[in-house]
Amino acid sequence: MTYQGKWALITGASAGIGKTFAEKLAAQGANLVLVARRKERLDALGAALASEHGVSVKSIAADLADPLAPEEIARSLSNDNVNIDILVNNAGFGLPGVFTDNSWxxxxxxIELMVTSYAHLTHLLLPGMVDRQYGRIIQVASVAGLVPGSSGHTLYGASKAFLVSFAQSLAAECSDKGVKVSALCPGFTYSEFHDVNDTRSLVSQLPKYMFMDAAPVVEGALDAVEREHVVYVPGAWNKFTAWLVKALPRPWGAAMVKKQSAKFRKKNG
Ligand SMILES: NC(=O)c1ccc[n+]([C@@H]2O[C@H](COP(=O)([O-])OP(=O)(O)OC[C@H]3O[C@@H](n4cnc5c(N)ncnc54)[C@H](OP(=O)(O)O)[C@@H]3O)[C@@H](O)[C@H]2O)c1
Structure with a gap:
């Protein structure tokens, strides 16, 4: 029980990868703070995990696209005397279309959800971790943050590249403070992500070997952060893709990503 008695805050815990983080952390004894907009889902998950693993669970309904949400979450934690030891910044979605298809x-x-809320929650919770000389921070990025940008879903890759670089800097700043930081960079993972952004019919045509279940993605990420593996790419196919794009001359890598992403990126929002 690696995390017995620790408190973990997971954003986007109502579905997919975040829900799986909640399940895996509870199984290792962590008490949970579950954050997302759909409170009824958080409450149902929390009740099930509390009963199965005997952990304490608090759920907070929050829209992290609201700039005030991170401070409201921190206030609620402080009111309940909850100190967060493990932060999993995970909430996210994809915005289909080319840049000008979508409103500012x-x-x-x-950007508020995918970039600012990750940085803001980290800024609010990291000082307590440093004071207690214990912390784990996982920023859920993507393989998309490791490869050249391509047409469609314009800010997605940029937001994930931010998280990779942010995690690298945080890890360098925190290595002597008991706080371990990783960027998790999954590729295609079974979750509700592609239903929410309406690309399920496109991605269903991709070969199955390109997909992973959320469980091994999350198990690998928890292992990686303990081993201070700062940029963690789960799965052989995703590792190969990330390696190949780096190994190829830049224009070839960009051409490869352009060709592949045209198969699953929706051009019109
Ligand atoms: N699935 C993939 O193929 C894949 C690949 C690489 C990276 N990722 C990344 O993995 C992370 C999790 O995605 P997933 O695949 O698990 O997708 P998912 O099943 O759709 O889950 C997304 C989660 O984010 C929450 N969320 C979305 N907008 C929110 C908002 N404004 N405020 C608060 N919570 C919000 C959702 O909860 P509510 O709707 O209840 O708010 C849900 O819990 C994302 O950052 C995504 O970019 C996914």
């Missing part, structure tokens, strides 16, 4: 409001909300 949509892009602003996207």
């Amino acid at each position: 409001r949509a892009h602003r909300d996207f």
Whole structure:
């Protein structure tokens, strides 16, 4: 029980990879703070995990595209005297279309959720981890943050590249403070992600070997953060893709990504 008695906060815990983080961390004894917009899902998951593993669970309904949400979450934690030891910044979605297909409001909300809320929650919770000389932070990025940008879902790769670089800097700053930091870079993972962004019919045509279940992605990420593996890519196919794009001359890598991503990126939002 690696995390017995620790408190883990997971954003986007109502589905997919975040829900799986909640299940795996509870199985290792962690108490949970579950964050997402769909409170009824968080409450149902929390009740099931509390009963199965005997952990304490608190759920907080929050829209992390709201700039005020991270401070409201921190206030709620402080009111309940909960100190977070493990932060999994995971909430996210994909915004289909090329850049000008979407309103600035949509892009602003996207950046607020996918970039700012990750940095803001880290900024609020890291000082307590440093004071207690214990912390684990996982920023859920993507293989998309490791490869050249391509047409469609314009800010997605940029937001994930930010998280990779952010995790690398945090890890360098925190290595002597008991706080371990990783960027998790999954490729295609079974979750609700492609239903939410309406690309399920496109991605269903991709070969099955390109997909992973959320469980091995999350198990690998928890192992990676303990081993201080700062940029963790789960799965042989994703590792190969990330390696190949780096090994190829830049224009070849960009051409490869352009060809592949045209198969699953929706051009019109
Ligand atoms: N699935 C993949 O193929 C894949 C690949 C690489 C990286 N990722 C990354 O993995 C992370 C998790 O995605 P997933 O695949 O697990 O997708 P998912 O099944 O759709 O889950 C997304 C989670 O994010 C939450 N969320 C979305 N918008 C939110 C908002 N404004 N405020 C608060 N919570 C919000 C959702 O909860 P509510 O709707 O209840 O708010 C849900 O819990 C994302 O960062 C994604 O970019 C996914």
